[in-house]
Amino acid sequence: MSAASPAHPQPPGATQAAQAERDVIHTARYTLVNLTPDDALRQPLHQITRHTLQGHTKSARLTRGDGLHAWLAGTGYGLCLPVSSDSRLFYSSPLPDVWRNAGPMRVETALQAIAGLAWKMTVDEVSRTVCFVPYWQLQSGVVRG
Template sequence: MNTAPEAEQRDLMAQIIDVSIPPNMHPSVQDAMQYVLSRSGYTLCPPSTVHVNILYTRPLPSAQYKLGPMSLRNTLQVLAGPAWQVKVNEVRRDVCFVLRPGYQLPETTKPAALDQPRYPARPHP
């Protein structure tokens, strides 16, 4: 009889999950991450920066309503996308996301009317 813990028991982020997000949730990425983390032993960090808030508030792509089987870490990375790195604090057992080097916050676009040069109105004769 083997009494050693399984790899998934020693490294909770390695646990294999197979999850289907209920379509009637109409979830954001944050909703999906919280759903995936339920019963995992981890919690999702609150949005601490504008960058993370942008990630969290995006709607979940329909291709990601069904995920797995794959590790919890890989599932969270898929949900976040390539611009983000999963950061796990094992002491607090929370999961945060940081923007990877080379990625930046999209610039805010100004309406085209603001980009037009402004000329003073000519006086009426």
């Protein structure tokens, strides 16, 4: 073989394995630290957490908006402003009691479950806002306000 022949191709995982080896450092004799950020650091809505929501009493009325705000706390994301009558009704509707103490689960899963099947969650990564749009608006293209 001549020196000008192309190098042998690497197996698909070889480059990733080599990269993974470089992303670990020794900080002590038996301690290795991974320099690659966890998934929850790169995508805060993927973090797993639990929440206990408390009103002043069991009969205190918590809303879906309260639940959504609680689950988004600490993620760096916020809720879209309720600009339509549908979204104002959505945020002010009662939060089921089962959500007073929920988790552990991923934040994005909890948000969609609180919203329910009639609402589609959308995330704007640039402004870090989470919005909910009724599925009927997505299907018909009609926007009520």
